[in-house]
Amino acid sequence: MFYKLKNIFHHNRVVSHANKNPSILITGGLGFIFSHVTEYFVKKGWRVIVIDNLSEGSNPDIVDGSFVHYNVHMADPKVVNIMVRENPEYIIHAAAITDVDYSIREPYRTFKKNMLGTAHAFEACRNLSGLKKFMYIGTDEVYGECDHPMKEDEIILPRSPYSCSKAFGSLMRTAYENTYPEIKDKIVETRMCNVFGPRQDTRKILPQIKKSIEKGYSIPLHNEGAGYREYIYVKNIPPSIDLILREGTGVYNVTLGDGFTVKDLIARAEIITGKKVVTHPGNRPGMDLKYQIDSSRLRDLGWKPEYSFDEALKEYLEKS
Numbered sequence: 001m002f003y004k005l006k007n008i009f010h011h012n013r014v015v016s017h018a019n020k021n022p023s024i025l026i027t028g029g030l031g032f033i034f035s036h037v038t039e040y041f042v043k044k045g046w047r048v049i050v051i052d053n054l055s056e057g058s059n060p061d062i063v064d065g066s067f068v069h070y071n072v073h074m075a076d077p078k079v080v081n082i083m084v085r086e087n088p089e090y091i092i093h094a095a096a097i098t099d100v101d102y103s104i105r106e107p108y109r110t111f112k113k114n115m116l117g118t119a120h121a122f123e124a125c126r127n128l129s130g131l132k133k134f135m136y137i138g139t140d141e142v143y144g145e146c147d148h149p150m151k152e153d154e155i156i157l158p159r160s161p162y163s164c165s166k167a168f169g170s171l172m173r174t175a176y177e178n179t180y181p182e183i184k185d186k187i188v189e190t191r192m193c194n195v196f197g198p199r200q201d202t203r204k205i206l207p208q209i210k211k212s213i214e215k216g217y218s219i220p221l222h223n224e225g226a227g228y229r230e231y232i233y234v235k236n237i238p239p240s241i242d243l244i245l246r247e248g249t250g251v252y253n254v255t256l257g258d259g260f261t262v263k264d265l266i267a268r269a270e271i272i273t274g275k276k277v278v279t280h281p282g283n284r285p286g287m288d289l290k291y292q293i294d295s296s297r298l299r300d301l302g303w304k305p306e307y308s309f310d311e312a313l314k315e316y317l318e319k320s
């Protein structure tokens with residue numbers, strides 16, 4: 001039976017380890033994607049610990065006492081002690097500033113927060129006696145602009161402050177795997193394409209399209225809507241993470257291969273809803289025109305995503 005832990009906000013509280021179910025610590029576990037992952041593992045009866053400083057993109061309303069929450073900044077060195085003291089069997093490091101436009105305005109702050117936070121997460125993993133798997137959440141953006149679907153072993157070439165701060169974790173993974181043999185087979189990394197669905201930050205493209213359809217809001221269109229990205233529904237993510245934590249090794253791209261330009265995406269949304277999306281010209285300096293990844297490695301592991309892009313887009317635009 002799942003041992004229900006009392007919700008805590010203070011890092012110095014002693015936490016019971018009486019639970020026999022697996023334990024997982026998720027940084028950024030209140031954010032858009034990983035709030036779904038937090039709830040998924042709580043539902044499975046795991047002991048879940050979340051480190052999240054309630055910054056941009058967080059959903060504090062999901063804190064309900066079914067998991068432990070530490071309101072701490074990952075760039076604060078004390079997170080290493082917290083993680084080591086909690087001694088979870090699994091760690092997912094997802095906490096990050098994820099707003100590309102912010103990273104362009106504030107590159108130094110983005111590097112400081114994302115890279116220091118990632119360094120602390122890796123340091124903790126090196127010092128955990130009961131660790132089974134540590135998952136670093138990378139992104140397809142680390143590959144830089146693509147002219148074909150990128151495989152996991154291809155060179156990464158990040159071209160924005162955000163993707164550079166994320167690629168730091170991808171490089172830390174190779175450095176730690178190579179240097180510390182005791183954790184070599186315990187580190188995995190995922191590189192997801194663009195995720196969409198309930199709880200997504202309203203500054204991202206699909207929430208903006210939804211807002212435009214529902215409220216007539218005008219969307220800034222970067223590069224005249226030519227930016228090509230792949231999209232996946234958030235409800236497909238928790239089972240993929242679960243599978244990789246149990247059976248994965250190395251790096252996994254996560255995509256169904258559903259790629260569109262923003263212009264195409266808008267046209268699809270207009271067909272589904274019968275409503276018009278309003279846009280105006282926008283600008284993102286140095287924007288990569290195309291990200292495209294190959295997920296055959298994850299499919300070979302047995303991944304069978306539940307939601308297709310078309311049904312997910314319909315559900316997202318009409319029901320959520």
Ligand SMILES: NC(=O)c1ccc[n+]([C@@H]2O[C@H](COP(=O)([O-])OP(=O)(O)OC[C@H]3O[C@@H](n4cnc5c(N)ncnc54)[C@H](O)[C@@H]3O)[C@@H](O)[C@H]2O)c1
Pocket residue numbers: 027028029030031032033034051052053054055056057058059072073074075093094095096097098099113114117137138139140166191192193194195196201
């Ligand atoms: N959204 C996507 O399409 C996408 C695609 C590929 C990879 N990713 C990666 O997945 C992860 C989650 O993305 P998301 O879109 O759900 O993010 P989000 O912005 O919705 O949530 C991020 C969460 O992390 C927390 N956080 C941020 N910085 C923190 C810090 N220094 N200390 C503690 N908590 C902190 C925030 O409070 C928030 O709850 C990120 O690592 C991101 O790079 C996202």
